[in-house]
Amino acid sequence: MGYEKHALLFLINLVLTPLISSYEPPSSLVIAPHCTSECGGIAIPYPFGIEKGCYFEDMDNPDSYPIMSVKCNDTFNPPKPILGTNIQILNISLEEADIRINSRIAYDCYNPNGNWSRSSNLVQFTISSSKNKFVAIGCDTYAWFTGIRYGKEYHTGCMTRCGELDDVVDNDCNGVGCCEVSIPDGITNISVNAYSFYNHTYVDFNPCSAAYTVANDAFTFSQRNLTQDLSYYSDLPLVPVIFNWGIGMKNCSEAKKDGSCLCKSNTICSNLKPDIEGYRCDCEDGFSGNPYLPQGCQDIDECKGTNDCEKPEYCQNKDGGYLCKCPEGYYGSATKTNRCISNKKPWLVPVIVTAGIGGGIIILLIIAFIIHWRHGERKLTKLREKNFRDNGGEILHQKVSRMDVLKIFTAQELENATDKYNESNIIGRGGFGVVYKGILTNNHHVAIKRSLKVDPNQVEQFINEVLVLSQINNRNVVKLLGCCLETEVPLLVYEFIKNGTLFDHLHDEGKASQFTWNLRLGIASEIADVLAYLHTTISTPIIHRDMKSMNVLLDESYTAKVADFGASKLVPLDQGQLATMVVGTQGYLDPEYMQTFELTEKSDVYSFGVVLLELLTKEKALSYGKPEAERCLATYFLRKMREDSLFDIVDKNITNGPIQIAQIKEVANLAKWCLRLKGDNRPTMKEAAMELEGIKRMGSHQKYRSGKSFDKLENYGDHSVRIPINDDGNTSGKDSDLYSLPNFVSPLGDGR
């Protein structure tokens, strides 16, 4: 009995591990435990740091700015964080990517021998334009502000005069005793100088001209500032200034391409202003933490903090957001403004709840009894294996009911919905079962997936699919609505997608001619986005493993919905690759994976490459009816690319118009990249998605995915002609023969 308990615990661990591993430790500020996170009460978050290895260093340009190493000078009490040689840090902000420092002021004093000095400046960083201004103070004063802006010198300045001290109004910087100018963005290498017109001869109450950049929130000005003789101060007044900082010398896409980008999961990378090198990271909405650390940003549990739900218990946290859900028996939106409304007669509710709880307890007791009885019967040697099968559903049941996102359907409900699993309701045969169309009593259409026969592996796959799908919330993934655990074979209930699979659209003659290039490109881009999302955005990455046109469904507006997660793998964070049995579909299978059995995200990239080929050529991934050389689409395509005769195999329906042709060439290049033999040489899905985004933009002056025709100015040869074009790029009207390119010759049509 003791062993049994032990085995059960082991099983629970086995099933729950993928979920538990998605909980990350609370975010911290520094990159390693030994790093000091503050100095004198001022937080020093990564990419800044004190000890070697604790701050960001640009390995490609080790001597380049910005240098983010901070010294903690503890000869002061409290200690002062110092950047560079003598710049005192007042605050570092990750959210704003700026740093507040103390800066000296420039002055020009006459008492009577003239002295002026230059203010210190922070060469490596860019001064924040929105948070600082440049001011000059004095009654016989002009001052210059100079810097480098986008590679050119930049100068500005202002002047201020006054006759007597009483003309000056405190905190009113209006040109009398004080003048100010705002600072444009993108200025580095600033320097500030103050001068006087008449050496302060006529204003004996004001010995000095002063000038400095200062944070708007810290600027004060009073008559006293005019009377003080700055050259007598041993410690010159310091004023706070705010600078922007960024990482390295590259922009986001360059850094991502070479893998050096610090922006990891749930973050957004943005470039600094044009011509200023470097990038910054931010957490995505609904996530928090230090976006520069390798673990990325963590989901904010809005249910613990402020949220808009009617009651705290109606709140459900999700990755990057939360839901307010009414309890069973209520409808409405569960927010503070739109409350839940009971859909039952008030007196009925307690009765039903009581009956429900009672029924539930009885069912649980029965299940518990059955499990116990079955355990007793099994031999110990086979216990572990069998428990997994038998308890999979049970453990999942606990999991699912706790998640509360999925609806648990009864067997009867689904039997009624499918007319007792009538053959006529079959809409597809998936990877490991049959898919039925069903209509629920509330007239909702659903797709119900049912395993073919009872096979222990299928319970595992079923659990796998539920676990995988319960982590995903994406409009391009077929939504799992619920499941049914009462039946011998588990059933999964999905949203019903009307328009069939991508495979149908490409390989069914009737549909394919309507299937325009823009639609195909949009679908390719959506698939790429969703795979990139699965690989990188969510906390536990998912490898789909069976990417193919048959597993992409399309809705009425041709939005792609990726389906069939039966074979997918959750990738624990600490594992880059997994050794697994080869699963997948012939024609789409990554050759490297077939050889090494090591599954990485790059296997999905390969399969995605094959889907791109299908979109381009309208051919199947494997065509058994064809001559051997043309049987495998990927091989055939790569040979055609080598022979530079891509357009032999591109679907003729889509090669109309130079923009399409240019886009097709780009997509073909991307496909070639995805089909590289070595996974390491393939792009990541994120790169592929970005690439497609760019390709889509090539045609963005066309009306994307609209049903209407529009006018487009095309340049053919020497003369411009206005051609009406449908959204699929077909020329229309009686002149169409003149301008359409039936076979690709060259983008400019010089072959005509």
Ligand SMILES: *[C@@H]1O[C@H](CO)[C@@H](O)[C@H](O)[C@H]1NC(C)=O
């Ligand atoms: C101006 O005067 C105020 C108060 O008198 C003082 O706090 C501030 O440091 C002075 N500013 C400068 C730049 O000397």
Ligand SMILES: *[C@@H]1O[C@H](CO)[C@@H](O)[C@H](O)[C@H]1NC(C)=O
């Ligand atoms: C002016 O500067 C000189 C050296 O640059 C210094 O010796 C002198 O003390 C300064 N005068 C005042 C009034 O601070």
